[in-house]
Every structure is written in structure tokens, then in C-alpha cells.
Amino acid sequence: xxxxxxxxxxxxxxxxxxxxxxxxxxxxxxxxxxxxIDFDIGLRNLDMILGLENRIVYDxxxxxxxxxxxxxxxxxxxxxxxxxxxxxxxxxxxxxxQRDKVKELLTALKExxxxxxxxxPAGIESGFEHSIFLADRALIVSTPDVSSVRDADRVIxxxxxxSEKAKNGEEVEKHIIINRIKPEMVExxxxxxxxxxxxxxxxxxxxxxxxxxxxxTATNTxxxxxxxxxVQAAESYRRIARRILGEEIEFVNIKAKKGLFGALKGIFR
Numbered sequence: 001x002x003x004x005x006x007x008x009x010x011x012x013x014x015x016x017x018x019x020x021x022x023x024x025x026x027x028x029x030x031x032x033x034x035x036x037i038d039f040d041i042g043l044r045n046l047d048m049i050l051g052l053e054n055r056i057v058y059d060x061x062x063x064x065x066x067x068x069x070x071x072x073x074x075x076x077x078x079x080x081x082x083x084x085x086x087x088x089x090x091x092x093x094x095x096x097x098q099r100d101k102v103k104e105l106l107t108a109l110k111e112x113x114x115x116x117x118x119x120x121p122a123g124i125e126s127g128f129e130h131s132i133f134l135a136d137r138a139l140i141v142s143t144p145d146v147s148s149v150r151d152a153d154r155v156i157x158x159x160x161x162x163s164e165k166a167k168n169g170e171e172v173e174k175h176i177i178i179n180r181i182k183p184e185m186v187e188x189x190x191x192x193x194x195x196x197x198x199x200x201x202x203x204x205x206x207x208x209x210x211x212x213x214x215x216x217t218a219t220n221t222x223x224x225x226x227x228x229x230x231v232q233a234a235e236s237y238r239r240i241a242r243r244i245l246g247e248e249i250e251f252v253n254i255k256a257k258k259g260l261f262g263a264l265k266g267i268f269r
Contacts, residue, residue, distance in 0.1 A: 003110075003136045005139060006120050007023070007139045007141060009148070010122070014143045016119065019179065029241075034113060040088050049222065052085050057073075073086055102130045120132065128158075134164055141179050142179065180210070208252065214228060236254075
């Protein structure tokens, strides 16, 4: 029986879908049979980040409404052969999802895959609740700013109240991913530090991803950044995937880039 891992945030635009895509590839490349599901009905973009938008014939709503079977809708990734993708509908309303049909779908996927990775929609409406109610684990993505952290804290509270595990007196295992951190801004006091975020959210850290222009390039080309060598963001995602599987591994050392003045000071020390 597989594990359902929901990637969520509360606030949109923090890099949740990018995180889902890269971790899906990372876990598949570590030998896990993975299915990534886009639950952002009407606003899908996980397909573009994975470079699979042209292969979509059926989507998750088609499966739930019986217009196709699950195997017809699943798309095998072009490069990571252990990775499959189930797209969201681009034309339906997010309120179309029904809890009993979501449960039936996720239960079937757990029987066929090691990891079911759900890309949760932004916000805390019905689509979000469908994405978290059967979760075994949750990865909460936050950027190091007050509004994002506040929304992440709200999401944590909802997971602890409305997940099926919570209703059964259990707890969803939760970890924090801090995304788009800029060490220069942290050093200048213009961005929350890692410790600041963790003190507010009071959950263990599973990964820190730097703000990196390579991610924008990767998203535009449909090739997840995790494939790139000698790129800090790629290495960050690879290490998060290994931590998800229980490996203890150091965090990537993300340092501020030295300007000319900082570099000169370093020479004369």
C-alpha cells in the first residue's frame, strides 16, 4: 500500500507546483513508483512544468465521472519512467470534485503506486480539503515572508482538524519546505530567516530551496530543474526526495553571493 503525500501552501505563487514536479521526478529516480496528481481544477500547470501538456487526453474529472478508466488517463513521464501523471481538468469548476469519488480514486492509486503525490490548489476551499483529507503526509511550502508563513500556519491548522487521520485521532506527518530564500536579504534583515519560519510554524524542516533563475528557465522549457547538475536548487530537491524516503542527509549550504565590496573584504581577512 502506497503513501499519499500532499504538497500544499495556503497561499498561491509560492512554488508549490514546481516543488511537486521536482519531487515527483526525484522520488521516481530513487526507484519509487510515483503518480503526481494535479488537483488544481481549472488552473492546472503541473503538466507544463513536467513538459506533458501535449500528451493529455483525459483528466482526473474524466476518471471520476466514468468517461475513461484510470489507465487511460495516466501519462507516463518522458524521462522518469517510474513517474506517472494525472492531470487536472482545465475546463471544469473546482467544486465538481466529490469526496466519495476522490476517496475511491486515491484508494485505487495507493494500491498501484509507492507514492501518490498531490499538488494541492491554493487557498482553503473545497479543492484544498479534497487534497488533504486522505493525506498520510503533508509538505507545507512557504516562502520566507510574513503573509506566506501566516497562510501556511492556517493550512496546518486545517490539516490537523479536517484530515481523515485527524478524525480518527491520528496525525498527518507534516514537514516544512522553505522556498525562494535569498540569503542576501536574510543577512540584511529584509527577509525572514529559516529559524524565524520554523519558530512560527513549529514543524520540522525537510528542505530549503534557494531563489534560483534556473527554475524559471526549467519551467519555461518543461524540463524540471532537478535534472540539472551543479545547480543548488536541483540539489536541494534531490536531497528533499531522499529525506522523504527516510535518509538523513545534510541541507544544501545556501550562501549569500558576495558583491565586489564583500569579495574584497574576504581577500584581506
